[in-house]
Amino acid sequence: MVDEADVNEFLARIAGDLSNQVGELTTDLVELYARELPHLVHDDESVVSLLSASLFQNIDTALRIFVHGIDPTRVEAPAAAMEYARRLAQRGTPVIDLIRAYYLGQTAILNHALTQATRLADDPVLLGGMMSKALTGTFAFIDRVTRQVVSAYQEERDRWLLNRSALRAARVRELLEGDGQELDAVETALSYRLRGTHLAMIVWHAVEPAQGNALGSLESVTAALGEGLPTTGLPLLVPADERCAWVWFPLEKAVLPQEEDVQRVLEKAEPTVRLVLGDPGEGIEGFRRSHRQAGRVHALSTAAGEQCERALTFRDVGALALMASDVAATRSWVGDILGELATDDEQHERLRETLLVFLATGGSYTAAAAKLTMHKNSVQYRVRKAEETLGRAVTDNRLDVELALKLCQRLGSAVLLAP
Template sequence: MRGSARIRVADLLTDPLLDGAVTLAGHGGLERPVTDVSRYTATGREPGAAGQGTAGPAAGGEADAAGEPEPPGVEGHLLVCDDTQVTPPHRLDALVRGAQEAGAAALLVAAGRTRPLLSGMRLADRLGIPLLWLERAEPATLLFELGVRIRAHELTRARTVLALVRQLTAKKTGRDILAAAERILAVPLSLVTSDGTPILGEPVTVPPGLRLDLPVPQSAAHLLVHPVHDQEGNRAAAWLAITLERADADRTETLGVALAVAEPFVRSWLTGQRARAGRDAVFQTGLLAEIMAARDTVSRDVVENALSLGWRLQDWHAGIHLTMENSRAREDRDSVLGQHRDGLARHGVHTVAVVDRGDGWALWTSGELEPRPEEARQLLRALRVVITGLPRSWGLVAGIGRARLGPGGLAETLTEARDAASLARSHAFRPAVEHADELGVARLLATWQRSEVTRAFAETALAPLRDREHAHLLDTLRTFLESGGSAVATAQTLGVHRNTVGARVRQIRERLGVDLDDPSQRLALQMACRALDAHS
C-alpha cells in the first residue's frame, strides 16, 4: 500500500525526524506530495521501510530480460543518499538530474562535512526539485523512520504516545512537563488562560473562530488547543496550546492526540499548585488579619512568618484595596489579579502580595525610604491606566492608602485603601480609583453634587446633550473630565479611537458654548455631570 499523498515535502521539514535539515535549493518544489521514501544508490534504488522494486532512478531505467526498459518506480518518493554519493561534490549534478527525471518528490542528502557545489544547487533550482541537506544523520535509520512516518501513521502516533508517557511520568513541575513534551513533539507548547495569557510558555493569539468557553479540543489555522479540565471536569481551568507553522493532516492528528496524553499530567500539577496556593492564601489571610488587629504590637512569630513570605513589616507601605464587581471575573481571580499585578509592574509599581480580605484583595508596595509625593501620584496614575486597559466588564474598583511606616502603618494604609475603594465604588464613572488623600475633597464634592442648586445648574448647562441623539456626547464629556482632559485615556475607557474623541470634544464645545481649557468651567461641568449621576 502506497503512502498518503497528503504529506508534502514542506510538511516533512517541520517533522522532528528532519530536525536540522535545510533546503539548499529547489524551494519551488516544496509543495510536492511525498508517497514513499527510498535509498538512492549509485547503481539503483533500494526500498525504504516498506518500498518495493529495485530499478534505479537514472533516466530510462534498466532493461529487463525482454529488452523493455523497467519503470524507475520512484515517482513521488523522497530519495535519500549519503555523503559518499556526493563525493567528489560534482557527482551531485547527476543525482539531481536523475531524481528529477525519475519523478522523485525531493532529494535528501544525509551528509557529513561535505558541501555541495554551487552548480548542483543551481541545477536543482532550475529543475524545481527540492535539495535537502541533513548533517549527522545515519541513512539507514533515517530511511526506516521516514518510512514509518510516511506509510504507517498509526505506528508513528503510538510511538509518540509511548515516548510522551515515559517522559512525563517522571516530571513533577509544569515547566518540566511542557519542556519534555516540546522535545518529543518538536513544537512550541504553551499553557494559557482562555484569553491566551500565558501561565507557562509564550502568549497565544486566540483567533475569533475558537470557542474557549467550551471545554473541548479545538483547532484553527496554525493553532491547536486542548482543555485542561478543573477538578469537577465541567470547565477548562487552562488550555494547552500548540502553535504550528504548518503540518499535514496526519501530524496534526498526532499532535492532537499528544495534547490529550499530556493533559492529565498538566491537570495533576495544576491541581497541586492550586491546592498549595489555597493553603498559602489561607495562611496569608490569617497572618494579615493578625497584623491588622495587633498593629504595632505584633508578636515575634508574626514578624518571622511575615519575613518568610517576603513581607518586610518595618518598611514604608502604600496599601491598595481592589474589588471585582463581575462574578465571572471573581471565578477567574488568579488570571485577573495576575494581569493586574503584571500591568502595575510594567509601570514600575511592584506589589508585595495579594491577600483575600473577603470584600476584596489587599495589595501593597513596600520600601525602606518614605515615598516622595510624586510617587503617590505615580501609583494613582499607574493604577488608573492599568484598570482602564483591562476589560471594563470585570468591574474593577480600587482605593489607595497613604504611605505609612511599620506594621501599624501597613494596617492603617490598608484600612484607608478600603475606605477609598468604597467611595470609588459609589461613582458611576470609570476607572473607579480613589486615593485616601482625596477622600476629604471627594466627600466635599459629593455634598455639592447632591445639592439642588448643583442639580438645577446641571439640567440647564447640559441640556443640549441630554437628548437620546447626543447621549454619546454626554458620555464622552463625563469620561473626558474624569480622565483629566486626556484624549488618550478617554479613548481607552470608551473603546474608541483618539480621533473620535477629538471630534466629539469639538462638538461638545460647539453645543455647550464653553471653553474646556478653562479649569473653572471644567470643574463646573464635572460637578454637573456628577450631579446628574447622583440624581439618576
C-alpha cells in the same frame, strides 16, 4: 488527487509505528524541555516524574486518535496531565510555560511522524495529504487538551492562593483592627516587613471574569504594577474574597505609580479589573491608614458602578469618597448644587466637562482651551451656557460647584438626574 481513505490508512500506520516508541518519544521530549524549559525538568523529583507520566499519556492518547479514527474534539485530557497542571499551579509556575510545553511537544511529534512517513512512502501527494490530516488532528487535540489543563491550572491556582492565604488574612485583619501583636512574629507570618513605607491597594473584578481565574489575574495585575514602583520587596497580597484582594507595596520612598503606568497595566488586564490606591504611609499606622483610604475609595467606585473610572486614588478623590458614603444623599446634594446641569445626557456632560476644566485651571479661558484642545471662544460659550443652566455665576459658590462636578465625573449616572 489522493484518496482520503488512503491518507487515513497511511496516517494510522504511521501512528501505529510511533505507538511502539512512546517511551522513547517521552524521553526525547524531556530532553527537549531540558533545553527549552529547563525549570520544568530541574525540579523536585516527584514533579518531574509526573511530567514524564503526563507526556507519556498525552503522546499515547494522541497516537490512538489516528490509529482508531477517534474524533479529537471529544477526547478528555489524561489524568496525569491534569494533575501535572495542578502541581505547576501550586508551585507558581507561569501558565504560559505549561501551554508552551504542549506546543513544543506537538512540533516534535509531528517531526517524528514526517520522518517516519518519508521512509515509507515517496508519493508527495500522499505525504502532503497525510501531513495536512496530521496537522489538523493534532491541533484539534492540543487545543482540546490545553483548554482543559489550563482550566485545571487556574482553578487550582485560585484554590491554593485562598488556602495559603487563610492564616495571613487572619493576621492582617487583626493588624488592621489594632490588636496588640508582637511585630517580629507578625512579619514572619506575613513574610512582609512592617517597618517602612507602605502603599495600600484594593484590586477586584467588578463582575465574574470570563476566564474564571479571578485571583490569579489580580495577582498578575499586582505584579505588573509593582514593577513600576520603587519597592523594597514583594507586595503583600491577601484575598478578601474570591474576586477581591487587598495589597500592600513596600516602598523605598512615598510615591504613587504614574497614571500612564496604571493605565498600561489595566489595558493588558481583563476588562473586569478595577483598582484603587490609598496614600503611602509609614510603619504599622501607615499600613492601616493607607488601607482605610483605599477602602473608602473602593466604596466610592462600587457605588458608581460601571460609569466609574477603572483606577482611582485617594489623593485624587478622597474628599469625594467621604461624601459618597451615602449615594442617595449625594445625588440629592448634587441636584441642589447643579440643578439642570446635572442632567444625564451628552449636551450637559459637555458643559460639565468644560466648566470643571475651566475651574481647575484657575478660571482661565486660555488655559482651559489648551487643555481641552478647543478654541477659546468655544470655552467661553460653554461656560456661559453652564452658568445660564446653573442660574448664577460659578464664582458665587465655586467650591461646592467644583465638588459636585467632580462627583458627576467620577460617579456618572449614580448621582446624575434622569433627562
